[in-house]
Amino acid sequence: MATIYEVSKLAGVSLATVSRVINNIDKVKPATRQKVLRAMEDLNYTPNSIAQSLASRRSNSIGVLIPELHGPFFGIMLSHIESELRDAGKHVMIMAGHSDEAKEKESLELLLSRNCDALILHVYSLTDEYLLNLSKGSVPIVLLNRLVAGMEDRCISLDNEHGGYIATKSLLELGHKSLAYISGPHWKVDSFKRIRGHKRALAEFGLEFDQRLMFEGTFEEESGKLGMEQLLQSGIPFTGVVCANDEMAAGAYNTTRKHGLKIPDDMSIIGYDDVAFARYLYPKLSSVTCHIDQMGLMAARSVLKYAYEKDNAAIQKAFKPSVMLRASVDKV
Amino acid sequence: MATIYEVSKLAGVSLATVSRVINNIDKVKPATRQKVLRAMEDLNYTPNSIAQSLASRRSNSIGVLIPELHGPFFGIMLSHIESELRDAGKHVMIMAGHSDEAKEKESLELLLSRNCDALILHVYSLTDEYLLNLSKGSVPIVLLNRLVAGMEDRCISLDNEHGGYIATKSLLELGHKSLAYISGPHWKVDSFKRIRGHKRALAEFGLEFDQRLMFEGTFEEESGKLGMEQLLQSGIPFTGVVCANDEMAAGAYNTTRKHGLKIPDDMSIIGYDDVAFARYLYPKLSSVTCHIDQMGLMAARSVLKYAYEKDNAAIQKAFKPSVMLRASVDKV
DNA sequence: TCAGAGAGTGTAAGCGGTTACATAATAGCT
DNA sequence: AGCTATTATGTAACCGCTTACACTCTCTGA
Known part of the structure; x- marks a missing residue:
């Protein structure tokens, strides 16, 4: 790798001038600039950005x-x-x-x-x-x-609180009276806040939050499957489930079908994040888009x-x- | 940010010795090493990796x-x-x-x-x-x-040639006699090779390749939809479609359903890449896994x-x- | 006891640039 | 032409670290 020194020698100018050309700062006479550019070209020179960084502290x-x-x-x-x-x-x-x-x-x-x-x-x-x-x-x-x-x-x-709120609210507005929730790990602040939003929406619609309809998942598809399984087996009736992300919603789809339930006829499902594949699912997954x-x-x-x-x-x-x-x- | 110089001064040793401690090279007397470590600690020193990199050319x-x-x-x-x-x-x-x-x-x-x-x-x-x-x-x-x-x-x-080959072959082995193919852009060498594999499998099973059953997509979902649409409208009968990636397969799912066809009863579909969401689709998407x-x-x-x-x-x-x-x- | 070996440490020259400052060249004006 | 204000370029001191080499101490063994 050629260095700035070699360029300056070939161009017949000082290091500083080469540096000026490289960085396009200060005024350099067009003729000089040409000489330098020419030399850089000839030597196939690229500034060493490590050195630039050290010297310029940027x-x-x-x-x-x-x-x-x-x-x-x-x-x-x-x-x-x-x-x-x-x-x-x-x-x-x-x-x-x-x-x-x-x-x-x-x-x-x-x-x-x-x-x-x-x-x-x-x-x-x-x-x-x-x-x-x-x-x-x-x-x-x-x-x-x-x-x-x-x-x-x-x-x-x-x-995130608002996200949890609108996800749940959108189902409640469709007339659902009993909703399950598959959450992410409770220790994650995002999960926690979404749950809070969920509860707020329930309260607003005069519904009681039922701990038995809450499953703590891991944000992975598998836990969506498992969560849905447990929720369905709990015996508590519900007509919709809010999932804290789309992967878990995909898992919930799977279990729901396995139980012979139709989406959305028997079960409404909404995810969170609105990742690309939400639209690939069948039926297309409703979701909360996070921009x-x-x-x-x-x-x-x-x-x-x-x-x-x-x-x-x-x-x-x-x-x-x-x-x-x-x-x-x-x-x- | 503290520098190696300050550390050496505080520890009462030379720059070289500090450097030795940092890099764990050469022998340094335990007592000296302790002094240096102590100083580093006190100054909350982290080596500047830009400088390290410049000096060591690594x-x-x-x-x-x-x-x-x-x-x-x-x-x-x-x-x-x-x-x-x-x-x-x-x-x-x-x-x-x-x-x-x-x-x-x-x-x-x-x-x-x-x-x-x-x-x-x-x-x-x-x-x-x-x-x-x-x-x-x-x-x-x-x-x-x-x-x-x-x-x-x-x-x-x-x-990739082999990938294209086995994708098609796996459908042919299931008894399919007429297959469509939704490919990626032909100029991409990956697409091209997969197509070659597709043709080889067809030939091996004594089937003619029909240009009208080939659609050139973009590797995006939308082009999977569009491709399937055109293929179905071509009027040439086929019972399976090989897609050059999973996104396009997802698109093909969509169109297939829209036409009232059942997967896999009326139409077999296989994708390529075996990305995570292939398993989220319903029915689960067959695919070629690329490791x-x-x-x-x-x-x-x-x-x-x-x-x-x-x-x-x-x-x-x-x-x-x-x-x-x-x-x-x-x-x- | 003393040369030689080995261990531990220091000195100083880079690594490849940037940039403050000094200096030289040119332009502008009277 | 002569002087000043600009503009263009050069000089050299860093940036923070590595490392070849030199040097100073022990510690051996003859």
């Missing part, structure tokens, strides 16, 4: 820490973050935190030690306190799907604003999910 | 270039690459190439300029020649889902072998897809 790269690299949810988010930043000439360093405190911390430190200009964090295990403290450092951080007091302007958040593409986009824009002072695009911080009703639900 | 990071960040396929692959490498203390820099030559090249150069110790490339637009040339450079590269002559030992490849998890794993191991001389795990280079028959197909 890296043009944004660290992104998400729970997992797979899954329909994160992929979309990542994809939008990347394309927006790439269009702005920045690039992303992606790491997975696996919802594990040690790993999240380790990844975070690595991203920092790599001179990331900013960080987009979608983390579960790190505490509010830790994040708040981090946000006081010199590297701008943006939080995804989280709202931490004291740094609201850096949070792209989603109102993950938009959230990704806004995280990217926030970074452009806070880390690079590019303040030309509107930024939405707080998102409210909305319901997509499809063939999986019906009047009772 | 980065402990592997560049990964894939077509897209979203989609069920790439997510799984990425996920496996990342976890294997992470277990080995390495980390990944991920970029998306968007199947566009300019972007792929640009991303590649960025990864190189970031001192990546090795590269895992899943690219479509770069030519064999370019890749072969690249592989002669000093940075080890591993190719995913591609076989380039002259660098076979660096290729993790998948036999993408394994391919990701092997790519990671190859990197460990070629870039870090870790040669302890077996590496499989060539993969053959296999058929997963589920409820979406039946005897005719």
